Every structure is written in C-alpha cells, then in structure tokens.
Amino acid sequence: MRLLHTSDWHIGRTFHGHPTLDALDGVLEALTTLVRENDVDAVIVAGDVFDSATPSADAYRLLTRALTRLRETGAVVIATSGNHDSAARLGFQSEFASLASIHVLTRDETLDIPVTLRDGDGPVHVYGIPYLEPALIRHKHPEETLRTHAQALDFAMRRIRADLAERGGRSVVVSHCFAQGVSDAASDVERDITSGGLDLVPTTVFEGVDYAALGHIHGRAQLAEGIRYSGAPLHYSFSEAGKPRGAWLVDLDGSGLRDVTWLDLPVPRRLSVVRGTLDDLLTDDAYSEFEDDWVSAVLTDTVRPLDGMRKLQRRYPHCAAMVHEPAETHDHGTTSYAQRVQGRSDTDIVDGFLEYVRNGEGASEAEAEIVRDIIDEARAAEVSA
Structure with a gap:
C-alpha cells in the first residue's frame, strides 16, 4: 500500500495581503503529478484544508479542481478538518463524496470508524481524527476528563485502538495537533494551538498504529519513524523561508510500515530576507539575485527612511514586508x-x-x-x- 501524506493546504490564505490561490493551484497540480508518477493508492490531507471557517467561492472551486485531479489518478482521498476549518462546512455532503472515494472525516462521533483500503496483504484502516476542541466535545463524554487537547487525543486514540483490536490489520491515523518535539519546526503562521503546557500532545498518544500522519506544523518534521508532519505545500510566512515544500511517500507492506520517502514540490516564488541600509539594498549588485523573490527587507539605517517600502518595490516588485532594525542604537541611560x-x-x-x-x-x-x-x-x- 502506498500513501502520500500532505497537510495544511490553507486554501484562501493571503501572503502579506497578496492572494495565493493561483500559486497553490499550481502546486496542487504538481502534487497530482507526484501521485500519478508514484502510483499512489491514497492521498491524505491532515487538516487545515481551508484557511478560514468561511471559505470564499473561489476557495471552494480550487478545492473541487484539486480533488477532481487527484481522483482522476485513481487514488483515494482522505481528509480531516483542522483548527482553521469549519468541520460542518468542510464535511458538508461528505456522505456523497465518499461514493466517489473522497472521504472527508470531520465528525468526532465517528473517528473510530476507519476508511478501509485493501491490497494483496489485506486491509489498511485509516482513522481520521478531526481537530478536537476540548470545550466542544467534553459535554458529550461526561465520564472523561477532557480539558486539554492532549486529553482529547488520548481519548480518541483509546477508541481507535479498541476498534483496531477487533478489526485487525495495518493502521494509519490522521491528526491535526501540536505534538511534542515540533516547536523548532513551527512558524509564525501556526496559531490557535499553543505550544506551551496544556495543548502539547505527547507522541506516546499515537502508539499502536503503523503510521501517524500529522498536520498543523508548516515545516516537515519527523518525531519518530512512523510519526511525521508533512508541512504545508506552499510558503505562508517569511519564517518558513528555506524550508522545503513537499509530501511524505509512505509505503506499507504486510507487516506494517516499510519505508518513508520525501518528495519535493515546486516553490512558485522563493522567499528571501535581505538586510542592509536602504541605499545598499537599492544599489548594491550583491542583492540582484533577490529581485524576483518575495522579499522581507530589514533596514539597518540609523533613522527610519521615509517612503522605504515604495522605494524598495522599485527594485524588488514582490517586496512584501519591511522592518526597521538600526545597526546602532542610542543609549539613553536610566534617567527619567x-x-x-x-x-x-x-x-x-x-x-x-x-x-x-x-x-x-x-x-x-x-x-x-x-x-x-x-x-x-x-x-x-x-x-x-
């Protein structure tokens, strides 16, 4: 069985005020090419399909194009909801979509009912855990203590392991969470799930399954051989500059996880952070290589230059951010x-x-x-x- 693990499409997100729909559409088309070229059996999207709980019509149209292209390869699609998604909107008409082998798993009541795939070695059960906000589910299970995301994931995984014990076979879990060991991989885009204390999920929660396909972190990360983040397919922040974009190709054999390989996706426009005085950034040939990039300019002038962004955009048409960080600061002492x-x-x-x-x-x-x-x-x- 061959799976492609992706996540955090964030359809509809802007990049410093600039739309990203066209760029994401191209990247997801390249993702479809990877699916076709590598004979992928199923594509996993681990949450944050949309960037907003109220996606635009254009965002829905992009999702429809992406899912249609993926299904035309013959691959099954399995997606869960993340903290940015509206589970109700994303899961609307999911019963009908499942008839076309597009499985959108957004209901916590059915998280222990898997999508079962089959190959020559038998069944592979894929369990989709939608983003579980403790405040929204604890009233359904008064017998459980569900105050933190870690407790909610532990509760979900106990249900999944109980179901898997009866079914038997290989297993994959899809979850959108902030797991231990990923703080260095996080960017300033990931929000609404804190990294300190209560909402950090221990990796031990995912014991007992062959592979855990995680979402929420926008950079790829490996927490264990069978516990990974794929990251987002597109850069959404300058803090992600230099991080590769792609997906994990996951191979399962008769005994479980066999191999995991990284597949790169194209980067439509490189992200670069340049530093120097405004005059240097505008005239020095050393900065020529950044002229077609998305640019974040850090100005080191003693005095913040007037109209700096407009001047920068003459040389760097895609300059999206400007920060003033003087190279030398005046010491004003401690007097009042x-x-x-x-x-x-x-x-x-x-x-x-x-x-x-x-x-x-x-x-x-x-x-x-x-x-x-x-x-x-x-x-x-x-x-x-």
Missing part, C-alpha cells in the same frame, strides 16, 4: 525624562526628542529653524491671550 529635560530650553527639548526617536540624530538646521518659528508663534499667542 524629567531629569533629562531639567534646565533645558524648549528648542533643546524638541531637539532632544528628535535625537531620542532617531537613535542619536537631532534636528537639522532647517528643522531647527522651523521649530524656533513655531515656538516663537506659540509664545506670542500666549502673551496676547
């Missing part, structure tokens, strides 16, 4: 503001303020003249009042 301005004139105070916010650079001669004129006008108004 009242202490620093005591005995100083009004013009000196304004100059000191400019020096403070500009990391050591005070008013220019022209600015100082404007400040003096304004202060004189204010004093004259006070006298005549």
